[in-house]
Each structure stands twice: as C-alpha cells, then as structure tokens.
Amino acid sequence: MPLDVAPILRSYETQRTLNPPGIPALAPLPTGETDDTRRLCERFGEEVVAAGLHNGNQVVHVGPAQLKAIAAFLRDDPQLQYETLIDVTGLDRSRLPLNGEGVRFQTVYQFRSYARNQHLTLVVDCADGGGGDGEQPQVDSLAGVYRGAEWPEREVYDLMGIRFDGHPDPRRILMPKSWHNHPLQKQSPLGGEEVPFTFTWDDPEFETLGTQILAAESAAPDLPPGMSRENMVINMGPHHPSTHGVLRLVVELDGERVVSIDPDLGYLHSGFEKTGENKRYKDFVYYTDRMDYLSSMSNNLGYCLTVEQMLGLEIPERAQVIRVIMAEMQRIASHLFWLATHVLDVSGTGMSLLMYATRERERILDLFEMACGARLTVSYIRIGGVWQDLPDAFVGELKDFIRLMPEKISEYESMLTDAPLWQERLTEVGHVSREDALSMGLTGPMLRGSGVDWDLRRDRPYTGYEGYEFEVPTSDRGDCYGRYRVRVEELRQSVRILEQAVGNLPSGLYKSNNRKVAAPPRAELDVSMEALIHHFKLMTEGFHVSPGYLYNGIESSKGELGFFVYSDGSAKPYRLHVRGPSFNNLYAIDHISRGEMLSDVVTNIGSIDIVLGEVDR
Amino acid sequence: MGLEEKVPEGIMTSTLDSVLNWGRANSTWPLLFGLACCAMEMIATGTARHDIARYGSELFRASPRQADLMIVSGRVSNKMAPVIKRIYDQMPAPKWVIAMGICASAGGPFNNYAIIQGVDKIIPVDVYVPGCPPRPESLLYALDKLRAKQALETVGTARAVVERTAVDEIMPLGA
Numbered sequence: 092m093p094l095d096v097a098p099i100l101r102s103y104e105t106q107r108t109l110n111p112p113g114i115p116a117l118a119p120l121p122t123g124e125t126d127d128t129r130r131l132c133e134r135f136g137e138e139v140v141a142a143g144l145h146n147g148n149q150v151v152h153v154g155p156a157q158l159k160a161i162a163a164f165l166r167d168d169p170q171l172q173y174e175t176l177i178d179v180t181g182l183d184r185s186r187l188p189l190n191g192e193g194v195r196f197q198t199v200y201q202f203r204s205y206a207r208n209q210h211l212t213l214v215v216d217c218a219d220g221g222g223g224d225g226e227q228p229q230v231d232s233l234a235g236v237y238r239g240a241e242w243p244e245r246e247v248y249d250l251m252g253i254r255f256d257g258h259p260d261p262r263r264i265l266m267p268k269s270w271h272n273h274p275l276q277k278q279s280p281l282g283g284e285e286v287p288f289t290f291t292w293d294d295p296e297f298e299t300l301g302t303q304i305l306a307a308e309s310a311a312p313d314l315p316p317g318m319s320r321e322n323m324v325i326n327m328g329p330h331h332p333s334t335h336g337v338l339r340l341v342v343e344l345d346g347e348r349v350v351s352i353d354p355d356l357g358y359l360h361s362g363f364e365k366t367g368e369n370k371r372y373k374d375f376v377y378y379t380d381r382m383d384y385l386s387s388m389s390n391n392l393g394y395c396l397t398v399e400q401m402l403g404l405e406i407p408e409r410a411q412v413i414r415v416i417m418a419e420m421q422r423i424a425s426h427l428f429w430l431a432t433h434v435l436d437v438s439g440t441g442m443s444l445l446m447y448a449t450r451e452r453e454r455i456l457d458l459f460e461m462a463c464g465a466r467l468t469v470s471y472i473r474i475g476g477v478w479q480d481l482p483d484a485f486v487g488e489l490k491d492f493i494r495l496m497p498e499k500i501s502e503y504e505s506m507l508t509d510a511p512l513w514q515e516r517l518t519e520v521g522h523v524s525r526e527d528a529l530s531m532g533l534t535g536p537m538l539r540g541s542g543v544d545w546d547l548r549r550d551r552p553y554t555g556y557e558g559y560e561f562e563v564p565t566s567d568r569g570d571c572y573g574r575y576r577v578r579v580e581e582l583r584q585s586v587r588i589l590e591q592a593v594g595n596l597p598s599g600l601y602k603s604n605n606r607k608v609a610a611p612p613r614a615e616l617d618v619s620m621e622a623l624i625h626h627f628k629l630m631t632e633g634f635h636v637s638p639g640y641l642y643n644g645i646e647s648s649k650g651e652l653g654f655f656v657y658s659d660g661s662a663k664p665y666r667l668h669v670r671g672p673s674f675n676n677l678y679a680i681d682h683i684s685r686g687e688m689l690s691d692v693v694t695n696i697g698s699i700d701i702v703l704g705e706v707d708r
Numbered sequence: 709m710g711l712e713e714k715v716p717e718g719i720m721t722s723t724l725d726s727v728l729n730w731g732r733a734n735s736t737w738p739l740l741f742g743l744a745c746c747a748m749e750m751i752a753t754g755t756a757r758h759d760i761a762r763y764g765s766e767l768f769r770a771s772p773r774q775a776d777l778m779i780v781s782g783r784v785s786n787k788m789a790p791v792i793k794r795i796y797d798q799m800p801a802p803k804w805v806i807a808m809g810i811c812a813s814a815g816g817p818f819n820n821y822a823i824i825q826g827v828d829k830i831i832p833v834d835v836y837v838p839g840c841p842p843r844p845e846s847l848l849y850a851l852d853k854l855r856a857k858q859a860l861e862t863v864g865t866a867r868a869v870v871e872r873t874a875v876d877e878i879m880p881l882g883a
C-alpha cells in the first residue's frame with residue numbers, strides 16, 4: 092500500500108517573498124590554491140572544475156569520471172596522506188539558479204589527514220545514470236577505497252536518491268524499505284500534518300489526518316544479504332534493553348559465535364535535515380539538542396560555530412569561555428551516562444554504578460538548569476554567543492563540583508579498572524586495529540582507543556581551546572578496555588579544562604553585539620526603539636548568510652560531530668547535513684563483533700557509545 | 709502498620725474492585741522501552757534522586773508480557789510505529805499508556821514526513837505529559853494521574869463489556 096505522507100503545502104514554510112532579488116544564488120567557486128589542491132590539479136588536471144579555498148576550507152570540485160582514482164590518490168600519495176573519509180553527503184541543486192549549466196546533483200566528501208593535520212572537501216558532479224535528464228544521478232562508490240564510505244553512501248542514496256556504482260550493499264538504510272521517495276530531494280514535500288486546531292468533521296483536510304501512518308503490519312522477515320540460513324539468525328531490537336534505544340541488529344550466529352551482524356537503522360529517523368532546510372538558521376539550534384540528546388550543548392556548539400564561521404562573526408571572550416565550560420560539562424555528563432549504561436549492559440544487573448554516575452550527572456544537569464532553565468534540551472549556546480549570562484551562584488556551584496569530581500572518578504575506577512570480571516568482559520573484546528579505525532572513519536574515543544593521537548580540540552582548535560592545557564588520552568589496545576580507559580581519562584581531562592576555564596572567566600559580553608544576528612538583551616527592548624526593530628527583524632525574518640558552503644567539525648563526547656551547511660543567500664539553509672559520530676562509529680559493530688560471543692555484542696554496542704537520535708537523525 | 713490493632717480478628721471487608729485497584733496502582737510495572745530524548749528523563753526518574761520506586765514502578769520490565777504500563781518516551785517514527793503497536797498488543801490487560809513528552813503526544817517539533825503526529829494514532833493513551841522533555845517530576849505526576857484513573861476501574865464493567873459483546877454477536881443491534 093503506498094504511503095500517503097499528507098502532501099499539504101504549508102505556504103508559510105516555503106515562502107521566499109522576503110528575499111531580495113538575487114536570492115537564491117549559487118555558491119561561488121573556490122579561489123586561490125594550496126599545496127594539496129595544486130597537487131591534485133597537477134595529477135588530475137583535466138577532471139578538476141575548480142580548486143582552492145572556500146570559507147577557509149580546501150575545496151576541490153571535480154567531475155565524476157576519475158572519482159575512485161582521485162580518492163585512492165588522496166589516500167596513498169605520500170604528499171597527501173588523507174587516511175580517512177570523514178563524511179559523504181549529497182546536494183540537490185534543483186532550486187538553485189543553474190541556468191542550464193551544471194548538473195542537478197552533487198556529492199560532497201570530507202577527507203581528513205591526521206598525519207598532516209589537513210582537511211579537504213571534494214565536490215563531485217554526479218554522472219547521469221540513465222534517462223539523460225540528470226534525474227537519475229550516479230557516481231562511483233568509494234567503499235572499496237575507504238570502508239567507512241559504505242554507510243554514508245547508503246544514507247545519501249536513501250535520502251537523496253544518488254546511486255553509487257559498485258556499492259557492496261546498495262539498500263536503503265534509514266527509511267522503511269517500501270518508502271516511496273527520497274525525502275531530501277527538493278521536490279519531496281516536508282510532509283507532516285496540519286495542526287487540527289480549527290478543523291471540523293466537515294473540512295476536507297480532516298480526511299488527511301492520520302494518513303501519515305504506515306500500516307502497522309509486521310515486516311516480512313527477509314534475510315540480509317550475505318547471511319546464510321544454515322546458521323541461526325536472531326533479531327535484537329528495536330525493542331531490546333541493551334541496544335541503547337531503538338537499534339535493531341540482525342545477528343547471524345554459529346552456536347554462540349557471531350558470524351555477521353546487519354544493523355537495521357532508522358527506527359528513530361526524525362527528518363532533522365529536511366526540517367532544518369525549512370527553518371531559519373537561528374531556529375535550528377533547538378533541533379540540534381534533540382539529535383544527540385546526551386550532549387545537547389556540544390550539538391548547539393557545533394552548529395553555531397558552523398553558521399558563525401560562514402557569517403564571519405566574532406564571539407566575545409566571555410561567551411567563548413562559557414561555551415567551553417558547557418561543552419566540557421556536557422562531555423562529563425555524557426561519559427558518565429555511557430559508563431553507567433555500559434556497566435549495566437555488561438553485568439546485566441549492576442545498578443549501583445548507574446545510581447552513582449547519575450548522582451554526579453544530576454549535579455551537572457542542575458548547573459545547566461541554573462544557566463538556562465532546562466536539564467536536557469538546553470539550547471543554551473546560540474548563534475552569536477550564549478542565551479543569557481551565567482547567574483551569580485553558578486561559578487561557586489561549579490567550583491564545588493570540580494572539587495568533588497576527581498574523587499568520584501577514582502571511586503568509579505576503584506570499582507572497575509582492576510576488577511577481574513570487568514577486565515575479562517572487556518579485554519580483547521571488540522578489537523579495532525589502527526588501520527581499520529582509519530579506514531572505517533571512526534572518530535572520538537573509538538579512534539583514540541586504537542592508538543590514533545587526534546583530538547579536534549587540540550589539533551584544529553575552536554572556541555579558544557588552544558588556550559587550555561590538557562592531554563589527549565590514547566590507548567594502543569584497540570579493545571573495549573582500551574576505550575574504557577580513554578573515556579575515564581577524558582573525564583579527568585575535562586575536569587582539568589573546567590578548572591582552568593572557571594579560573595579565568597573574563598567579564599564582558601556574553602553574546603555578540605552584532606544585533607543583526609544576536610537578539611538584543613530583554614532590558615534593552617524597553618528603552619530602545621532600535622533594539623525593538625532589530626528584535627522584530629530577527630524574529631520575523633532571521634538573518635541572511637551569504638552564498639557558500641562549509642563543513643565544520645567539533646569534538647563531541649562521541650567523536651567528530653560535523654555540520655555541512657550550504658547557503659543560497661536566504662535566511663534558511665539550502666542544505667543542512669549532520670555528520671553524527673555515533674552513525675559512523677556504529678558501522679564498526681559488524682567488523683568488531685565477528686567471531687565473538689553473542690554477549691560481547693552488547694559490550695561492543697556499549698563501548699561504541701551510540702545515541703540513536705544521532706545515528707538515525 | 710498498626711493494622712493488627714485496628715483489625716484484631718484479621719478480617720476486613722472490602723470490595724474486590726478496591727483491593728484489585730489498590731494492588732494494581734501500587735505495582736504498575738513499566739515497560740523497559742526508551743525511544744528518544746524523553747527516555748533519558750524516564751531513566752532519571754528511575755534513579756535514586758527521583759526514585760520512581762516510591763510508586764512501586766521501579767521494576768522496568770524488558771518483556772511486554774510482564775509489563776502493565778507503556779511509557780512512550782519520545783518521537784514515534786513511521787518505521788517504529790508497527791513495532792510499538794505490536795509491543796502494545798503483546799502486553800496483557802489491564803494495561804495503560806503514558807505519552808511522555810510533546811512528541812509522543814502530538815508530534816512536537818517534528819511535523820514532517822518521518823514522525824507520526826502523536827502515538828495516539830496507533831494505540832490508546834491514558835495520560836499525556838506535556839514538556840520537551842517533561843521533567844521527572846512531571847512523569848511522577850503523570851503516575852499520580854494514572855493512579856486516579858486506575859482507582860476508577862472496576863472488574864464489573866470489564867465483565868459487563870464482555871457480556872455485552874457476546875450478546876451483540878448473537879443478536880446484532882438493528883437486526
């Protein structure tokens with residue numbers, strides 16, 4: 092039965108009348124050159140459309156023909172050494188003024204060289220996969236070059252409809268199998284339903300209510316590709332106590348041993364990207380909270396930094412320090428929750444650590460509440476600074492917390508680190524080698540646990556992290572125990588950063604004075620007409636971002652949280668893509684669980700540290 | 709409890725309803741089932757500070773067969789809807805549903821192609837809790853509300869309904 096996503100066109104969400112002429116506009120081509128872009132141009136000159144710097148990032152724009160060779164060159168060339176493919180996304184340019192030139196679909200790749208500390212964005216024009224009208228875009232799959240491309244490419248296919256030639260497993264990944272469109276294509280409606288406040292039984296719209304529902308029938312159990320019926324195939328989730336949410340794993344077992352795992356995602360797919368493309372820039376901050384709901388502050392920060400960088404906005408010193416405080420507190424809270432649930436998963440019954448760790452986490456949530464009134468979905472970090480200044484009592488409470496925390500961390504460690512049972516369940520379980528971690532595009536503790544010494548806070552600092560002293564813990568073990576040690580040590584380092592941050596919290600502005608972007612403080616509205624006008628403009632129209640695109644990543648508690656924003660000059664992002672670290676890290680589950688016991692799968696899920704809101708987005 | 713002095717013979721009379729409801733309301737076991745951000749607050753409700761054990765509801769059961777209460781803690785996607793319906797159907801009656809948060813109640817901020825605008829489109833809901841996410845206190849208040857509702861249940865009506873259906877089947881109305 093075809094699904095009827097109520098096709099109501101909400102005019103207020105798509106109107107473009109407020110835009111001056113000249114909008115929408117295409118992003119300008121990159122200009123200038125760097126060593127890396129020059130090297131690529133020398134080697135693949137005939138393929139390169141444009142190369143250089145754009146919004147401070149190295150960008151190379153190429154045609155589709157040599158994509159695989161270019162990727163292999165990026166990875167293997169000793170002068171380039173881009174070991175990792177961080178992200179893949181797609182772009183549908185059908186609402187941009189192409190004027191008959193250029194293709195409708197593009198794919199955008201983010202490459203990272205850890206060895207050389209370089210980042211490179213590759214924009215690829217999609218080839219025509221048949222039909223001749225560019226409506227069936229196709230590019231070569233990079234899964235053979237970087238294993239980590241497999242899932243992001245499936246996601247791009249699912250949501251954007253771009254086919255990847257040579258992909259090992261070209262299925263949908265998030266939407267149900269029978270879904271009828273590719274939601275991120277521009278002609279696909281946002282969907283949803285009219286809010287029925289004013290409806291009566293007689294209104295024709297009444298008929299459409301409730302039609303957004305898939306028939307609640309059980310799906311036919313089909314065998315994922317590559318699995319054999321000879322083995323036992325069991326289903327874990329989406330309702331399972333240890334999958335950290337609505338994750339479904341189809342596990343192929345030989346006795347108790349795992350032969351392969353096929354994760355089935357999308358049970359919490361909430362259409363963040365599509366929604367974001369229909370909201371103004373400032374209005375998406377609130378949505379970021381709800382992606383990785385255990386690190387709302389980091390999500391806020393990552394998104395705001397991306398937009399601010401596109402705006403070229405200066406953030407006042409005080410706001411930056413407050414942001415660091417919040418982001419580090421969030422990291423502690425998130426790691427505490429990880430520890431609590433990890434212990435619970437591994438032991439099956441160990442509630443005590445859950446109680447201890449949440450005790451400390453509640454203190455952090457109380458501090459958040461002091462600062463912004465919310466515990467979980469904070470939206471405290473806004474574009475231009477933070478929402479409001481810290482209350483007077485905050486610093487004292489935070490100092491209390493900092494004093495208390497190291498002792499507590501030791502307390503957790505005394506229960507776990509040397510405990511034989513804990514070691515036995517974690518050692519040599521879920522092993523990822525350094526090469527695999529790089530090739531699969533793992534980030535965060537997953538990467539550091541495999542011996543790669545990389546932390547965006549230290550290596551590509553943002554928000555003033557360059558001014559803090561902290562260590563980046565790594566472990567060469569590559570197993571769950573190594574990752575456990577890394578995270579616990581990160582707790583200590585975060586406390587250290589917090590100490591330094593409260594120690595020199597400067598006075599001054601808590602958000603930018605640029606009234607075009609950041610709303611004036613409430614008190615000003617009573618006395619200044621100008622402030623009132625700014626406020627009105629900002630709330631009704633938002634602000635415009637000049638045409639261009641940018642990928643920006645930050646180190647969230649789970650790994651690299653990246654935002655890719657493409658602006659067409661209007662007040663809404665033309666394309667908004669989120670690189671969720673949980674999503675890319677979860678890809679490893681099949682690899683690391685093979686040959687292990689079924690009960691280790693649960694350990695591995697915990698050790699990857701996923702949040703389904705971010706995996707499924 | 710001092711009860712033994714009040715009832716020295718050890719015998720009390722009561723109605724079956726009130727005894728049953730007393731028992732049910734004080735040991736409503738929720739399903740261990742988290743969807744999205746609201747689930748974090750549900751877990752927080754379960755931990756020491758908010759202590760859902762005061763309500764006799766600390767025993768989150770992983771199996772729907774052992775659960776009385778489904779707390780729909782988060783947004784329900786199209787892909788998840790059949791699963792939720794199925795889990796609900798697997799729970800033995802009497803069963804209750806709390807729609808926790810605006811997403812479960814009405815779709816919340818996600819009025820788009822992916823999310824169902826309220827879980828009540830697929831299963832009946834007893835208590836709606838506003839908030840995004842509701843604080844643990846709100847969830848506890850919802851349990852209070854649920855208790856009030858549970859106190860009104862009677863075995864009598866359940867029996868009456870069963871009988872009436874039976875009669876209806878034999879002799880449909882209007883026939």
Ligand code: SF4
Pocket residue numbers: 381468744745746781782783808809810811812816817839840841842
């Ligand atoms: S109501 Fe808010 S907090 Fe709860 S699931 Fe929805 S978005 Fe998340």
